[in-house]
Amino acid sequence: MAQRRRENIPHLPTEEQYLNCIRCGLCLSACPIYRETLRETDGPRAHVVLARKYAEGELDISPEFVDLMYKCLDCEACNAICPVGIRPADLAMEMRQVIHKTTPQPWLKKPIFHGYFPHPLIQELSVLPLLLYQRLGLQTLARKLGILKLLPRQLQDMEHMVPKLPARSLRQVLPEEIPPMGEEKHRVAFFLGCFQSTIFAQESEATVRVMARNGCRVFTPKQVKCCGMPAAGYGDIDLVKSLARFNIDLFLPLNPDVIVTDCATCGSTLKHYGEILKDDPEYAHKAEVFSAKVRDISEFLMSIDIRAPRGEIRARVTYHDPCHLVRAQKVRKQPRDLLKLIPGVEFVEMKESDWCCGSAGTQILTHYHNSLAVNRRKMENVRATGADIVATGCPGCQMQLTMGSNHYNVNVRVVHPIQLLEEAYRREEAQIADETSTGE
Amino acid sequence: MIEPRVVKELEVVVGKEHVLSSPEDLIAYSYDSTFEEHKPDIVVSPANTEEVSQVMRIAYRENIPVVPRGMGSGLAAASIPYSGGMVLNLTRLNRILEIDQENMIATVEAGVVTADFQATVEAMGLFYPPDPSSIKHSTIGGNIACNAGGPRCLKYGVTSDYVLGLTAVLPSGEILKTGGKAIKNVTGLNLTQLLLGSEGTLAVITEALLRLMPKPKYTRTAMVTYTQLDDAARTVNAILLEGVVPATIELMDDTTINTIEEYLHLGLPTDAAAILIIETDGSDEQTVLREMETVARVARECGATNVRVAQTEAERNELWRGRRSVSPSLARRRPNKLGEDISVPRSAIPEAIRRIKAISAKYNLPIVVFGHAGDGNLHPNILFDKRDPDEWHRVEQVSGEIFGMAVELGGTLTGEHGVGVLKQPYLEMALGKTAIALQQGIKKVFDPKGLLNPGKKFPAA
Numbered sequence: 051m052a053q054r055r056r057e058n059i060p061h062l063p064t065e066e067q068y069l070n071c072i073r074c075g076l077c078l079s080a081c082p083i084y085r086e087t088l089r090e091t092d093g094p095r096a097h098v099v100l101a102r103k104y105a106e107g108e109l110d111i112s113p114e115f116v117d118l119m120y121k122c123l124d125c126e127a128c129n130a131i132c133p134v135g136i137r138p139a140d141l142a143m144e145m146r147q148v149i150h151k152t153t154p155q156p157w158l159k160k161p162i163f164h165g166y167f168p169h170p171l172i173q174e175l176s177v178l179p180l181l182l183y184q185r186l187g188l189q190t191l192a193r194k195l196g197i198l199k200l201l202p203r204q205l206q207d208m209e210h211m212v213p214k215l216p217a218r219s220l221r222q223v224l225p226e227e228i229p230p231m232g233e234e235k236h237r238v239a240f241f242l243g244c245f246q247s248t249i250f251a252q253e254s255e256a257t258v259r260v261m262a263r264n265g266c267r268v269f270t271p272k273q274v275k276c277c278g279m280p281a282a283g284y285g286d287i288d289l290v291k292s293l294a295r296f297n298i299d300l301f302l303p304l305n306p307d308v309i310v311t312d313c314a315t316c317g318s319t320l321k322h323y324g325e326i327l328k329d330d331p332e333y334a335h336k337a338e339v340f341s342a343k344v345r346d347i348s349e350f351l352m353s354i355d356i357r358a359p360r361g362e363i364r365a366r367v368t369y370h371d372p373c374h375l376v377r378a379q380k381v382r383k384q385p386r387d388l389l390k391l392i393p394g395v396e397f398v399e400m401k402e403s404d405w406c407c408g409s410a411g412t413q414i415l416t417h418y419h420n421s422l423a424v425n426r427r428k429m430e431n432v433r434a435t436g437a438d439i440v441a442t443g444c445p446g447c448q449m450q451l452t453m454g455s456n457h458y459n460v461n462v463r464v465v466h467p468i469q470l471l472e473e474a475y476r477r478e479e480a481q482i483a484d485e486t487s488t489g490e
Numbered sequence: 491m492i493e494p495r496v497v498k499e500l501e502v503v504v505g506k507e508h509v510l511s512s513p514e515d516l517i518a519y520s521y522d523s524t525f526e527e528h529k530p531d532i533v534v535s536p537a538n539t540e541e542v543s544q545v546m547r548i549a550y551r552e553n554i555p556v557v558p559r560g561m562g563s564g565l566a567a568a569s570i571p572y573s574g575g576m577v578l579n580l581t582r583l584n585r586i587l588e589i590d591q592e593n594m595i596a597t598v599e600a601g602v603v604t605a606d607f608q609a610t611v612e613a614m615g616l617f618y619p620p621d622p623s624s625i626k627h628s629t630i631g632g633n634i635a636c637n638a639g640g641p642r643c644l645k646y647g648v649t650s651d652y653v654l655g656l657t658a659v660l661p662s663g664e665i666l667k668t669g670g671k672a673i674k675n676v677t678g679l680n681l682t683q684l685l686l687g688s689e690g691t692l693a694v695i696t697e698a699l700l701r702l703m704p705k706p707k708y709t710r711t712a713m714v715t716y717t718q719l720d721d722a723a724r725t726v727n728a729i730l731l732e733g734v735v736p737a738t739i740e741l742m743d744d745t746t747i748n749t750i751e752e753y754l755h756l757g758l759p760t761d762a763a764a765i766l767i768i769e770t771d772g773s774d775e776q777t778v779l780r781e782m783e784t785v786a787r788v789a790r791e792c793g794a795t796n797v798r799v800a801q802t803e804a805e806r807n808e809l810w811r812g813r814r815s816v817s818p819s820l821a822r823r824r825p826n827k828l829g830e831d832i833s834v835p836r837s838a839i840p841e842a843i844r845r846i847k848a849i850s851a852k853y854n855l856p857i858v859v860f861g862h863a864g865d866g867n868l869h870p871n872i873l874f875d876k877r878d879p880d881e882w883h884r885v886e887q888v889s890g891e892i893f894g895m896a897v898e899l900g901g902t903l904t905g906e907h908g909v910g911v912l913k914q915p916y917l918e919m920a921l922g923k924t925a926i927a928l929q930q931g932i933k934k935v936f937d938p939k940g941l942l943n944p945g946k947k948f949p950a951a
Contacts, residue, residue, distance in 0.1 A: 072821045074523050075563045079603070079626035088581040088601070089535070090562060091510070091518035103517055114512045133818030 052107050061147035061287065068102040071095070071136045077128035082406045083121060086423040092121060094128035094138030101141045104148070111153055119145045121417055123424070124283065125373035125406035143282070150285030168275050168293060174219045174248055204418045210456040211414070211449040216251035221272055223251070228258055228268045235265035236354060239306035241297075241320060241344075243313035244276050245445035253445075253465075256472035257312040257347050263475060264356050271300050277316040278326075283411055287326075294323045295333055298340045309340065312347040312468055314444035315411070318378035320344040346375060347468055348384040348443060361477025362394035363470055368437035369397070370428070370451060371404035372444035385443055385467050392474045400440075401431045407442075409450035422457065425450060429458040441467040492532045492576070496552050500534055503544045508535040508582070519577040522562040522569050523624075524912065525826050525876055530557065530571040535579040538599070539657055539665060539696040542578070546694065547663030549576055550941060556661070557943050558690040560601060560632030563624040565829055566910025568636070568689040573944050580631055583696060586610060594702040595654060595671050600631025600695050607700075617705040619646035622906065623817070631695045637687030639906035641738040644864030645771075646703075648906065650686040657697035658685060661937040666693060673701075684932070689908050690943040692936040706771040709737070710782035711806045712799045714766045714789045715759050719743070721793035722764040723840045726863050728788045729768070734781045740767040740813050741863035743843055745850075749858055750812060753819040758812055759796070766863060767813050816860050823856070824873035828885055828912075830892055834901030836866045845895045846870050852891075853884045867905035890916065909947050917948060927951075 056062045077094035078084050084093035100118065103109035122142040129137040201209070216223075221242055230236075238261055246254040258268050275297060278290035297320075301309055311317045324341035327333040345353070367389055375381045382404075390397050408414075408424030428451070432440050440451055440462050451464045492511075501509045510519075510533040520529040531554075536542045549556045555575030562569060571577050583599035586607060590596070594616060598607060605626040608618050621640035622628060628638070634656070639648040655669025668681040685692055716722040726739055742750075742765045747758050758765065766789070770781040786797045800806040820827050834842050843859050850857040861868035872888055874881045893903050893916040903913045903920045918926060930951035933940070944950055 069825045070821050072523065072817070072827060073521055073525075073562075074817070075561055075624070075627040077627075078561055079605070088579075088584065089510070089515075089518075090579070091512075091515045093518075095562075096514070096518040099517060099521065100514055109513060109517065112513065114514050118514060133815075134821040135818075 054105055054107050059148055059152060061144055061151060063101050063105055063141055063144050065105075067141055067144075068098050068105070068136065070134050071098045071102075072134060073099070074133070076133060077131055077138055080127040080131040082123060082125060082127065082408065082424045082427070083420055085427075086420060091118060094122075097122065097138045097142045097145075098136060101145050104145070111149055116149055116153070119149065121420065123373070123406050123408065123410035123413060125410065126377040127373070127404075127406065130377050143285075146283070146285030147287050148285075150287075164289065168289070170219070170221055170244070170247065170275070174221070204414075207422070207453050207457055208414060211453040212249060213448075213452065215249060219247045220251035220254050221247040221274070224255070224258065224270050226270055226272060228262050228270075230265045230267050231263050233265055234267050236261075236267070237305070237307045238266045238268045238350075239301050239304045239309045240268050240270045241277070241301070241309055241311040241316055242270050242274055243311060243316040243445065246313055250445050250448065250466070253469050254312055256466070257310070257468045260347075260351070260468055260472050260475065261310065264351065264354060269304050269306065271304070273300055277313075277319040279315050279319040280411060282319065290319075291326060291330070294326055294337060295330075298323065298333060298336050302336060302340060306343060308345050308350055309343045310345050310347055310350050312443065312466065314346065314372035314375035314379070315446060317344060317346045318374040321379060346379060346381050346384070346443065348388045349379070349381050352384040352387050356391070358391040358393075359471065359474035359478050360393065361474040361479070361481060363392050363474050363477070364394040365438040366396045366398055366436060367439045367441055367470070368400045368432060368435045369403060369467070370400070370407060370432070370440055370442040370447060372442055372447045373404075373406050373410075375443055376404045385441070388467050388471060389441055392470055395470070398435045398437055400435045400437070402427070403431075405431070407447050407450045407454070409444075409446040411446055414450065414453065421450070425454040426458060429454040429460050432462055433458075433460045437462060439463045439465060439470070441465050441470060443467055492554065493552075496548065496554070497532065499548055500532070500545060503548070504534055504536045504541050508537075509533070510535070519559065519562075519579065520570070522559075522564045522567060524565060524567045524570075524828075524910075526567040526570045526911070528570050528572045529574070530577040531574050533577045533579055535582050537582045539583075539659065542580075542583075542659045542694055542696050543663045543665050545578065546659050546661060550662050550939065553939065553941065555941050555944050556694075558631075558635070558694045560629035560635075561603070561627050563628040564632065564636065564910065565831070565907040566636075566689075566904070566912050568908050568910035568943070568946050570911070572911065575941075578694060580694070580696070581629065583631070587697070589614065589616070589702075590671070591616070593671055594704075596700045596702060597697060598630050598700060599697050600629060600634075602630045604628055604630055604633055611702055612705055615705050616702040618652065618700060618702055620649045620652060630698055630700070634686055634695050634698055635688060635690050636908040637906070639862070639865075639867065641740055641862055643862060643867075644739055645735045645737045650683060652701045653682055653686060653698055654701055655699035656682050656685055656695055658693035658695045660693050661939065661942045669699060671699060687908065689910065689947045691933055691947045692942070694942070704773065706737075707773050708775045708778040709769060709771040709806070710778050710799065711767065711769045711809050712782060712785060712789075712797055713809045713812070714768060714786075714794045714798075715762045715796040716764045716766070716793060717762060717795055718793060719763045719843055720840045722766055722863070723837070725766060725789050725792040725794065726836055726839075728792055729785055732784050732788055734770065734784050736768050736781070736785060736864065737771045738767065738769045739862070739864035741765070741839070741859075741861055741868075742767075742813065742816065743859040745847075745856065746816055746858040746860045747812075749823060749856075750815050750819045753822045754815050756812055756815065762795070765812070767809060813860070816858070820858060820871055820873060824875055826874050826876045828872045828874070828889065829907070830870045830872070830889065831867065831904045831907040832870065832892060832896035832901055833865070833867045833905035834896055834899045836863070838899040838901065839863060839866060839868065842868060842895065842899055842901070846892060849888055849891045849895070853888050855881070855884055855888055857888070862905075865905070866901065894919065911946060914949060
C-alpha cells in the first residue's frame, strides 16, 4: 500500500505529528489504560505507531483499530509527559475523525450526536424517566428491596452515578440576566453545560450565585447548545464546528468581559473554538475572540477580588484534577486556592491527584472494565487521604467518583468546589440571621 | 504462522485474552526504543513463573522462537522479534512478592516497573540505587537482562551489584533458581551473574532477589562549567583522589549544551566546552556538605569557570533539568537518533570526545556527546533522518568509526544499553573470536535448539 493522501482523507494526521516519536515509551508510564491492561497495543506509543502505519498505508481500519482509538480516555497524560512534543491522545482523537469520515457509523451514532446533544429540550425530556424513578420513591424502594442486585453490575454502578435530579432543568429556571449583589464589577456570560443544566443544576445555580455575590452581572443564554465535546470525542468534527458557530453567535453579542463555565470539559472545548474554526474565514477571528474570553469558574474567581466566605465547613477535603482542567486548560492551583478560602476546610492532597478517574464521558458504558479498573486506582488514593469530601470541577468526574465511592466502598461525598463555596456563603448568612434574631 | 492447535494450547495456559495476534497487536510488539521493527507471529502474556514455564515448554516442543519483552525501552533492538515466532510479554508479572526489611532484600517479579519498586522501598526508608534514564518505563526484568546502569553507578554500582538471586525459565520450560538471600555465596558457578546482561538469550528471568540499602538522607548538587574539556576530565579524577566519591558526575559537551539551548532556552552557558553535574549524598548532612565544598574547591583548582551549588530542592531540580532535557531536545532536532553507549577508561574521555567531533565533521552528521563522566560511559548520539538512504549509510559508517575509536582507547562498545543486534557487527573487534565462540557454547548449553531470542547479543553459532 502507498502513503495515504490528505486530499482523500481530510483529517489524516500529518507527518510532523508522528515522525519524531523516538518510541522511548515514557508515555506508557503515564497512561491510565496501559497501566491497567499492561498491553502495549493499548498504550500511547502504539497509538502513534498505528496512526503512522495507517497514514503510510500499511494498515487498514479494522474493528480492532476502531476500538483501540476509542479505548483512549483522552486524558492527555501522554501529551503532557512526551519529551519530544508528540501528542498521542490528539492522534487518537484525529484517528476517530478519520474513522468517522471513512467507515460506516453505528446506526445509533447519528440520532445521539445530531438529534440529542444539540437539542437541550430533548435532553431534558430524556432524563424524565430517571426523574420519575427518583421522585416517585422507586429508587428508595429499589435500593431497600435489593432489587438492584438483580441487575448486571454495570447497570448497578450506573444507577449510583446520578445525583438527585432537579425537578426542572436549570436552563428553564435560571433567569437570563442576574444582577450583581452590590456594585457591578464584571459582566459575565455563563455557559450552562448540558450535564449542569439537567443533572447538576444545584452546582450551576451555586456558580451563578457566587459570581453575583462577587460583583458580577451574569447572563445565561437559554438557547445555549452543547459545547461539542461529545461529538468531538466521536470524531464528528463538522458537528463540533456548527455547534461552535452557533454558540459564538449567541454569546459574543452579549459583549461579556468573560465567558465562564463550571464544567471542565465544556471549558476545554470552548477554549479550543479558535483552533477548531481557524480555517473558517467568516468565524476564525470571532472564534479566537470567543476562546480568549473563556474561563473556568475557579480560574475566574481567583483572578478577581473574591471575598472569602465567613461561614464554616468543618471537613477534610481533597481535590481531584479533571483531565480537561489540569492538562487541557492548565488550571491546577486555582480550585485548590478556592477550597482553601473556606473557613474550617482541612485541605489534603491525594496521591496522583491528576491521574484520570476513568470517566472520559462514556467509558463506563463503552469500556466498563477498563473504566472501573482505572477508577480503582483513583478511589484507593481518595481513601488514603481519609477525606470526608472529594471536590472536582467536572460533572463526568463527579459521576464517576460517585459511582466509584459506591463500588469500592469509599465513604466520601463528591462535590464541585463551587458548591462548598456557596454552602459557606449560606452558612455565613444563616449565622448573621441567627445573630440578629438572638440580638432581638 | 503458529498452528491453531498450538494457539489453543497457549490460550488454555494464559487465558484467551492474553494471546494476541491481531494486526494491531503484532505491530505494537514489533518495536522497542530504537527505530528497528519486525513483527512476531503471536504475543503471549503469562501471569507468573509457572505459566512462563508452561508456555516455554510448548514453544520448545513446537520449535517456536521466543523473544522475551518487558516495556520495550531497550536501545539495542534486543527485544525485536526478527525471527518471527513469539513475543513473550512479561509485564503481567508485576508483583512485589516480599520486602524483607530485616535482611534488606526484596523479592520481585520481572515485570515490576523499576520506578514503582523504588518508590515502594523508599517509602520504607530503603533504597534501590540503579537509576537508568528509562526508570519509569522499564522493568526490573529488563534492567537485569541488560544489566542497566544510570548516573548513580559511580558510587552505587550497576544493576548486577544488587541482584542476589534469580528465578528463570530455561528454553525447555525447566525452572532454574540461582543464588539466595545469603550475601556471601560461592556455592557453584555464579549463574546469577551469568544471566545478568544476557539480553534474554539464556533464560527468561521471572523473579529476582534484590539487595537494598538504607536511603541516603541528604543530597547536594552542583553544576560546574568549563571552557576546556580537559579541565572537566581532570576534575573527575582529582575529586576521587581527594577521597570523595560523588553519587553522580554527569557530563554534557558543547554540542549538547547548544542543542538544549537552541530548543529549550534554559539559560545554559553556550560558550562552555563542558558542564559537569555533580551530586554528593549520604546520611550525615555535615559530611555531604563538606564533600560538596571539596568538590567545588577541586573543580575550581582544575579550571572550572563557574560552580553553582543548589541551595534548595527547587534549585536542584533546575540544575538537573538541563541534563534531563538532553534526549528531548535531540529528538526535536532530527527525526531519528542513534544513541551509542561506548565506555572508555576515565582518562580517555577528552580524547574520545575530540575524536567523535572529528568523525562528526568528516561525515557531516551532528553528534552530541553526554554521559557518565565518573565511569567513562559516554553517549554519543547521532542525529539523522532514516528516510534519507544516504544519511543512513553515513550513520552506519559513523557508528563503525566510533566503536573502533572506543576499542582503540582501551574501552568497549557498550556500557549499559547492551549489544542486541545493532552492535553485533563490531563484536569481534571488541571481544575476539575466542570469547565469542565461548559465549556461543554457553548459549548452546542453555538453549540447545537456539530458540530463545535467537541472533541477539552474539551471532548465532
